[in-house]
Structures are given as structure tokens and as C-alpha cells.
Amino acid sequence: MPMFALFHVLRRQALTTLLNGVGLALGIAAFLLVSLYVAEEVGVDRGFTHADRLYRLGGAFDIGGQSIVMDSGPTDLALTVRQELPEVEAVTREEPDRVMLGEGSRFFEQHLLWADPNFLQVLDYPLERGDAATALARPDAVVVTRSLARTLFGDADPIGRTIQVRHGPVLTVTGVLAPIPRSHLVFAAIAADAARGDQSWSKAKARPWNDVEGVLTYVRLAPGVSAATVAAGLPAYVKRHTAPKTNEGGGNEIVLSLRLDAVRDIYMGTKAIGSNGPGGDVDTLRILAGVALLILGVAIANYTNMATAQAISRAREVGIRKLVGARRRQLVLLFTGEAVLLATLATLAAVALMELALPAFQNLVGRELSLALLTHGNLLPLLLATPLVVGVLGGFYPALVLSGYRPGEILKGRAQAPGAGRVRAVLVVAQFAVSIALMVATLTVQRQVAHVQAVGLGYQPANLYLFSNLPTDTARAATLKAEVAHLRGVVAASLSTLVPADPSGSISVFDLPADTRSTLRRAEGIHSFAADEDFFATYGAQLVAGKGLPQGWKPAEGDQKAPRYAILTETAARRMGYKKPEDAVGERLLVNGETPTEVAGVVADMRFSSARESDRPLMFLIKPSGRHLTVRLAAGDQRATVKALNAVVDRLYPDAEYLRRAFVDERIESLYQSEERQAWVFAAFGGLAIVLANLGLFGLTALTAARRTKEIGMRRVVGARVGDILRLLAWQFTRPVLLANLVAWPVTWWGLHQWLMQFTVRVDQAPLTFMAAGALALAVALATVAVHVIRVASAPPVGALRYE
Template structure:
């Protein structure tokens, strides 16, 4: 490594400023590189990962589709027999169980799997044989952490563990610490242990009646995934003949299958049934972009201060040239100094990364270690970073420095042509980036706050939900009656849809002969159930119709009684009704014999993220449902919530995983990605502002030092400190004002594209842009004032003796 020159040692302040800026920029860049590398390698560690696929199902109705992670339960056998390119197939099903030995049970995520599961998705075992661990009908493999929880320091192999109210399992293997995967689990159990509930004991059903089984296949070496995908439609038609009444009116199949490459699932594939959140490409792009911008600001800082200091090194350059140094030698020397400084900055960056790691992990929601920097493509990246950064930051200053002519230097006429213009451009660029990130941060935060409340079609405040209730045994109706009499409970309803629920449903309806609709058949309507109190509990707004007949109760519905339904405005429009009121009184036929009468139309109700268009919803009024929603009285609701939870536990003492929570918390969870992107922009935007002003601090110090004599003369002829301040402030705030003009149109367009993915969105308020620009200007003025006030306040005599 080239030793730092005497000049850099003598000007320690500017060297440290450069070193700090480079260290922060490099640390941000390498931290993000670590995160991107870790996210990009999820599920790539399996043997033959490039030949592993998940077979996902898709239900198609009326030109709309529901993309599922599940597939027909009996799929593996026919697939391996009829599609020669598939050499192995296996199934698993996600579950959450209470696992342990009485009386101690622990909630765990577990997979029920076929005997060959660990041979297809070969998660490594520390102990046990993957070929036989799940072949035993009661076998289970557990993680090392779970084994310690269950058995302490005792040898877990061969010991038994029980699923509360379920199977007794025998430990047949210990999983090595699994790498991050699209599957998250603490145990994998033989599916046969479920006994009567196992796949082998399930009655044959239509392939469109898809339950929770997920199928994975491994293709043979050299097999074409495209050939398999092309064979799937005919394969489905053989086992599930198309029904023209179910699909789009032709002989197309309601069910289709697709191949999801396993290494792509985590980042690129989203489907109904994913119980663990995958990665987010958008977040990676935001992180990568802002990290490069931060690194760019750090490089620009070095370039700026190096060119600003160039005049102070003119005499050194002149002497070196007089004793025979060539320009290319000087370029190499000064570039080498920059590379050496960048190398020191990289070392400092590693220390900063260690300090910043906890905060960065909280920001991205993932555990990350520095160890991966020493392997794969990250090692060459880390080694190349100081070289690339040093050359990018130091090459132009080296050209400026090496361009001085000895004669001009010795006569005191040395100039650095164009360097001041380059510095101005770089300062404008730095502040443009800072301002753009601030505008983006403010807009993202406004958008997230807006979509959580705007356009919902119901009142989310004080709604409390209990989910995953067992159905079919009548307990829910009795519980509802008891909860309705609790102090602090204003209303209670049962339904099979609540906000942030992942359920989807698509149905088709025949319309009556004398319909007021422009259609004879309506397709792609999402049908859910709610009882007679559902709309009042949610505070939905009725826009047409009189609602249910007086005194009618959903629990009275049977084969002979009327069936009623309420549509949303979007559903009425999808069904071809010009006005919402035209749908009221219409009788719809889903199965040809049992009509459903529309008794009302409500304003659109948004149960999913605002990224989705308004859903065409039909609510059939029926008793029961797996979700119970309560509207609580305003004020302190803790006592009421405790009473509700006690009542639920009394009615369902043997049921695990009832999910409790407020609706506004569920809605907030829909925007986790956007909120994280806003936090990333805020953190890195603040870093960009600090770095940009760090550079401005150094430039101001250099300029103030060079103009010390000028300032002294101005003070002698009567200029005050405020006059000097205005003079210097204008010089350094002009680039910030210009940066606003550069940043605003660019960030406006970027945010326009980002906001376009939402059906409900905020306007790009001019005040947001002005506030970000004003903040950047104020911070810049404070930075400039630190030096200018110090120099301008000095006695003129001292200033005149300077130099």
C-alpha cells in the first residue's frame, strides 16, 4: 500500500473528512451487497437446485385466476408415471402444532411430508439418514434448537414427542441449521403419522377441490422444463376433464398447473397459500440504488476536496516536474494516494459495518453476518472496492494536479482550469440525490398512512377479530351470543372474510331471463359469506336496496328457505348492471336450482392492499364462519379484550392458533414492504444529507482559508460579519438551489411510477418538494456558517498577516 504523502498528513482535517466519507460510503455499499447476496442465494443450496420445481395450481374462472401454491393431493403418482421427464415427486403440508410431552408443549412450525421429501429437497441432517428418516410412519426430524428445547442435553434420537391432541412421533434425525428458505420450519414429520387425516385416507375428490398439499418435483438430468410445462394441460385434462360451466364458456379447464423453479420462489413468485413472507425485489432494488448513490456521494466528496486542495499542492507538482517527473508518473502517484486512502476507508468501513449491523438487520428484517464477505463473489467485490473507488475518486484530481506547469507555479500564476466547474457539478449532484431521497421518504410515508385508512368502505377503528375458528359444530353461534352481552362490545358478526385475509374465491352466476343486466352470465365474482350482522358491525355504507327482510336470521337458511346476498358496487358493475339499484331484487343462479336474491348493494369494501383493484365481492348471508369480528366501544379496551379472549378460550379450550388482533393492525401489516422501503429511504436519505454536508464542510473550510486575506481586507473597509456571511453563503447555497431544479422532476417521475401501482394514492404535494429543498438549504447554510463566522469574526490584523 502506498504510504500517505506528507501533504495529506499535514492537512489532517481534510484527510480525516475524506477517510470518514469513504468509510461510510463503502460500508453502506458492502452492507447492501451482503444483504443482496444473502437474499439471492435462498434455496440455491439444494442438490440439483436447477432441476427442482414446485407444481402450483391455478383456478381460472371468467378470465380471472387464483394462483395457488397448492396442487391436487394425489398429483405425485400420476406425474411420475405419465411424465417421463420427472424423476421424483414429493409432497408436504405446512402446519403449526403444539409439540412436546405432557404437560409441556411448545408452539412450532412443522411440515408433514412424504417419505422421500428429504431426498428431493435435501435439507442437511446432522444425524440420521435422509433416505429412511421419514420412511418410518411415526418419524420426525427436528432442528438442533428444537431438540434442545424438548430434551435438553439428552440424546434426542429414538425419543418420542407428541403433537397435542394428535400423533406421537419418534425422533429419527437432527436437522443441521437450515439455510434461509421459502419454507420455514422447526420439524419435518412423516405424513402417515396423521392416521385417518393422512393423504392416504382422504376420499377421492375433484382436482379443483384443492387443499393444503404442496407438490415438488425433480426433473431428470437433461430434461426440459418447457417440455414438462407443455405436457401439463393434456395431463390435467386426462385426470380432470374440462367443464364448460365452470370455466370460460368453452372447453377450457378450470384448473391449470405450472412449474415454479424452487430457487425463484423466495424472491419472484407470490401465490395464495404462502404462509411465510418471501423476499421483495423492490426492496432490493431500492437498497441497491440508494447504496450506489451513497457511495457516489462519498467519491464525489473526495474528488471535490482533492481538486479544491490542488492549488495548495501546485508548488510540490512544480518541483517534481523540475527534477524530471513525467505527468503519467504524477497521475499514478496521486491516484495511488486515493487508492491508499480508499483502502484505509475500506478497513474503517469493516469496523463501521460491525457497529451498524444490528441497526441494519432491524432495517431489512434479516439476520446477516460479515462472514460471507470472504467467500463467493463477495470476496473479489470487497477486494476490488478500494481500487475502483480510489481510481474513480482520484483520477480526475490527479489529472488536475499533474497539469500544473512549473513556470506558472514558480511565478504564482498556477490555475486548475475547469476544476471549479467540476466541483460545482458534483456538489449539485450530491445535493440533488439528498433532496430526491428526502422527497421520496416523505411521499412514501404519506402514501402508507393514506392507504391504511382511505377508501376502505368500512370503519376499521375498534374492530377486533378472532380468526381460525373451527366450523360446523355450532359453538361459534353460541359464542357470538355470549360476546354480544359483554360490556364494551357494541356488535358481533361471523364471516369467512376479514381484512388482510388471504382467502380468494371466484364464481360464475347465471342471470334470470328478465334480468336488468346487460349480461346473461356473470363470471369472476368473489363470493364469501357473512351473517346478518356483518355489514352493521363493519359500518359498511348501503348504496342501494333495503337490506334483509325484517326479522330474518341467517341461521334459518336451509334448502327450502330463501337465500340472500349483498353485492359491492364493483360486483354489481361486473355483473353488468348499469346502476347499483338495478341489481336489487335480481335472482342469481350458481348451481341451476337454488337462487340467491340480491337484497342490497354496499360501497366497495377493501380487504386487501391498495395495490389491488377494487374486488367484485358478493356476500351470501349465512350463519357461521371461521372469523368473528367484534366492534368494541371507544376508550380503554384492554378489559374488554381480556374478557373476549377468556370467553373464546372457554369455548375452544382444545383449539390452537386462534389468531386475535385489531383490524387496523392487520391492515398495517399489508403495507409492511412499503413501510420498510420508507424506512430504508429515510435511513439512507439521512446518510446522504450527512455525507453531502460533510463534503460541503470541507469545501467551505478550504475556501474560507484561501480567502482569509480577502475577508480581512473587507473587514478593514467596513464589512460586517453578516456581510461576509451573505457573500459566502450565496456562493455555497447556489448549488443547493440548482440541485432542487435537478432533483424535483427526476424524483417526481420516479414517484409517479411507484404510486401508479396503487389504486388509492396521494397526490405529489408541492409542499413536500419545497420542504425537502428548504431542509437541504438550511442544513447547508448551517454547515457554511460554522466556518464563515469563525473566519469573519477574527481580527482583521490576523487575517492580513495570513499567508
């Protein structure tokens, strides 16, 4: 019965039914695409056999009140954790590495994990070939991904073949990993740690627990044991194995602590120094999910609007059904069934739309997705439930309106839909409020991203070219810098241990001189890095106090009698207790137990990390070496200069296998990929919301114009012009859009205020942004209304008078 009724309505109300179907299909497609992405992200690392009992033992150092959170812990944790913590059922280790892997003369840079023999039994990544219990038992064993096996061996059987680590051991392939689901670990191969010989954990010299390296320890808790119980015993466990360590230079105690990170939560929620792979972005996930629900809500509101607006045209049908005995409950079920049926057809169309939109959506979220996931896990029930939920939400109220008509009033021509007009007005306001809010959010996020990339950096990022991860070699570094400085198009060059978008951390605590001008006697939480004498000129930093380094002075590596200098940032000077930057100049600090270091100047704060973080107190120790080379290029065509720079670096560092080359502004942009993605999300879904809202408005205008055709004809007969009629009807639809602005603006302002608070440098919420979004929504709405009104008002009045 609903199918027959739907096709009857489709034949009589083709335009509105088509608009309803298109709107629902677009809304459902957006909702399901986002559901696909959310399911993929939330499901990371949940496929392990005992995922609910797997944890990573992470470390953290407290230094003078400042905390450094790390993903790794002491190397020797695995030796004692099972004996001293009986709640732990199994323990394993891995250490991420980046190596050149291959055979013969063919080598490829790959992510590799050095691991304990039982690694694949604790974190049971699926194997396509091989046995997890024995795959890493051999001292030279390695398991590889299917893609790496194909790269190295083509279609040949990889089992038993050997792989060479350049400048390292020869490994034997003992297994092939099945396609790896997304994980917090990124790797192409897993090798037995024993293959490293003297560098393996079993042969390495015992180290104090305070000397944490890059070894990650994973534990599987015994069944029924809570993580809280184990976490409560960790402080005593750490205390038994560590003694308080004093920071070199007379500072505070360095306190090590351990924590349990649930493996299934690492990807989405655990932020720590040294993470092997990029984590998920919770904020982007929440924003996407929220916006997708809003879009689906707009589509459902469209259906409700259009269905109630065309209810009067079905009044005679309702009257006849009631006269022949139909009850209101039956009519509600009938009309709601029509809505569910239309939502089912829209869902089928949505799946086709998803196939078309998938490439663009993957670029938007930066992930590869497959529609096949819709038929797996929790997504299949969601897919099946969507038509029912959408149909009921969109069709139940119109069904109540339709079933409420009284046969007597219908047959006398006095049928009305009490309250339906007010509900439609509310829904139109809600639709346009969502559209305006998304447009404001898009403009504000884009302004914020542009602002943080250019303002408050404390240096000039344009025309800076960077080489990262240079091998530590003072002599070669000096040669490199000298050769680079003479290249055509090079303005300046500098070596340093800190560059933009570098996750390095180094917190120092040291005592100040007895005759200091500081209000403190001990400096805590200062981030110290090395930079050469040309660093500040290369970066274009602004000196705010002191004269800087002595004219012609150059740092002498290894000469303990040579004078030593440091440059502080303003935040560092304040953190060290100096009331004015000038007070820090000339102070002699004992840093890292070396010869006293004199503060030669104070520069404006320099931001090398994201603006989400507060300004770090930086101290630059002037030294002649560093693993990063920054080159300032002359403006203009820089291709020849970059080519020459690359040639010099490749010639001097033939052994540098993991060099990274990039312009500094590109690295700064990488810090804000999440925000840029959010801006694109708002833009894409804001545009979709506008389209959906105006689809609904288009249908409402068509129905309104059709119902008032005779009135329009009479107005034309008595002399009204097309412009007069346009103004008359346009005002009817302008009021909800203007009201939508009043609803959207305060809510959007509050939401964006909360979002902007995470940045230390942020834009103001400009009133012009809100007005521009409101004006655009109004302009599009008026254009949509004008299409119908002009067509009807321009028709000959005689036809309009004969309409009914």
C-alpha cells in the same frame, strides 16, 4: 511511496483528509450492509445440490376469465408425473401444517411438513444427525430442527425419542436438521406422511384433479432437460387426467393448468395463494440496492470534490516532482494510489461501523444478518475490490488535475486547475440532488402508507377487534356471538368468512335470472363470502342502494325453505352488468345450486386486501356462521373488554389451537410492511446522504474560506461587515443547491409516479413536499457554510492580512 505521501498530506491537510475518510467510511459501510442483505435474499434456496434442476409444480384455476394462482397442485400428481413425463428424474411431495407438538403436558405450536420418504433427497436440507436417505423411511419418522430439539429435550440426545402431535400421531425422532438457511418453506420439523394413518396420501380416497388441496409437489429434472420442454408437455398431461368441471350454479368451465416454478426463484418472485412462508420483497431489494449505490456515489463525489479543491495546495509539490524528472503517468499513479490507500483505511473503518449499525439495519430490513458472510462466497471478492474501485473512481480525476500542473506556472505562482471548479460544481449539484430526491421519496411514501390505511376502505377499522381461525361449529359460534354481545364495552359483533388482510379467495360464476335488469346473462369473477346479518353494522359499511336485510330477519342455517339474501359491493354490481346499484336490488340469483338468493342491497366497495390490488367484486351471502369473529369496541380504555373477550373465546373454544387475535387496524398495517420499510429506508439513507453532502460542503467551505482569508481581511478593513461577507460566500454555495432542486424534482416526480401507479388508491405528489425537501437541504447547507465563514470573518483583519 503512497503511504508516506498520504501521511504527509494527512499532517498538512488533517481536516479535509479526516472528512474524506469519514465520508468514504460511511458510504462504504452503507454499501456493504446492503450488499450483505442482497446476497442473503438472492441466495435463498440456491444451496440445494441440484438447485438449478428443482421445480415446484404449481396449479392455477381459470374461472370465467379470472385466474387463481396456487402454490399447490393435485395430490396425486406424484403418482403419474414420473411415468408420463420422462424428463422428470425425481418427484416428492410435502404438505405444510401447523400443529401442537411436544411431549407429556408440554406442547408448542410449530410449523411441520408432512412429506414423502424421499423428500430430503430431493430438497436436501442439511442434516446434523441422521441419514437423508432413511430419515423419513419409517412410517412414524420425524426430523426436527436443532432449536426444537433443545426446546423439547434440552441437552439430551433426541434420536429415538418420541414426540406427540396433539390430537394426532406419536412420532419418533430419526434426525436433526442443521441450521436451515432462509427458504421459501418455513418449518421446525418434517414428518413422514405415513404417520397420519388413514389421512395419509397413500390411504386417502382418490380425488379429481380439479379438487386441489394443500399438497405441494416438487420435481427434479434430468440433467440437460430444460424447463420449457417440460412446461410444453404439461397441458396435454393435465388434459389426460381431468375432465372439464362446471362451476356449481350453472357457470363456466373451471380449467386447471400446471406450471413449473423454479425453486430458487420461489422466495423472491413467485406469488401464489397458500405460500407457507413470507417471500422476499423484490421492490425493497431494488430500492435498497439503488439507494446504497447512490450513497456510495455521494461519498466518492465528496472525495473527488475535496481532492480537487485542495489540489492547489499541493501544486508546489507537483512542480518539484516534475523538475526532478517525474512523469505525468507516475504522478497519476501516485495520487491514485493515495486515494486507494485512503479507501482501504476507510473500508477497515467501515467494517467497524457495520458492526455498530448492524442491529439498527436488521430492524430496518426485518432480517437477521451476520458480518461473517462478508468472508464467504461472492461477498469476499466484493469486500476486497471495494477499496480499489472506490479509490480509483474517487482519485483518478483529482490525480489528472494534480499531474497537469506545469512547473513554470507553479514557480511563478500562477498555477490553476483548469475545469476543476466546474467539475466540483457538478458534483455538489449531484450530491444535493440525491439528498433532495431521497427526502421527497421519504415524505411521499410515508404519506401514501398513511393514506391507504385510512382512505377508501369502505368501513371504519378503528376499534375493531378480531378473532381468526375459529373452528367451524355453528352452534358454538351462535353462543359465542350471543355472549360477546352482552359484554360491557362491546358495541356490535359479527361472524364472517372474510376479514381484513385475509388471503382467502373464492371466485364464483353463475347465471342471472331470465328477467334480469342486468345487461349480462352470466356473472363471472365474483368473489363470494359468507357474513352474518350484523356484519355491515359492525364494520360501519355504507349502504348505497336498497333497504338492506328485512327488519328482524335472521339467517337460518340448513333450512332450505327459508329466504336467502345477499349484499353486493358496487364493483360486484357493475361486474354483474347492472348500470346502477339500484338495478341489482331485488334480483334473485341461483348461487352454488341453492335456493334462489335475493340481493337485499348494495354497499360501497370494501377493501380487505392491499391497495396494490384493484377493488374486488364482493358478494356477501348472509349466513349465521364463519371462522372469524369481528367485535366493535367502544372508544376509550379497551383493555378490560379485550380481556373479557379473550376469556369467553378461550372458554368456548378450548380446542382452538391456532387462534389469532388482533385489532383490525394492526392487520391493515401488516399489508403495508413493505412500503413502511421502504419509507424507513429512504429516511435513513436520505439522512445519511444529507450528512455526507454536508461533510463535503463543510470541507469545501473550509478550503474556500482559507484560500480567501486575505480577501476577507481586506474587505473587513474597508468596512465590510460579517453579514456582508457571509452573504458573499453563501451565495457561492447556495446556487448549486438551488440547481440540485431543479435536477432532482422532475426525476423524483417521475420515479414516484411509477411507484404510485401500483396502488389503486394513491396520494397526489404535493408541490409542498418537494419545496419542503429543497428548503431543508438549503437550510442545512447554509448552516454548514455559516460555521466557517463566521469564524473566519469574525477574526481580527490583521491576522487575515498576514495569512500568506
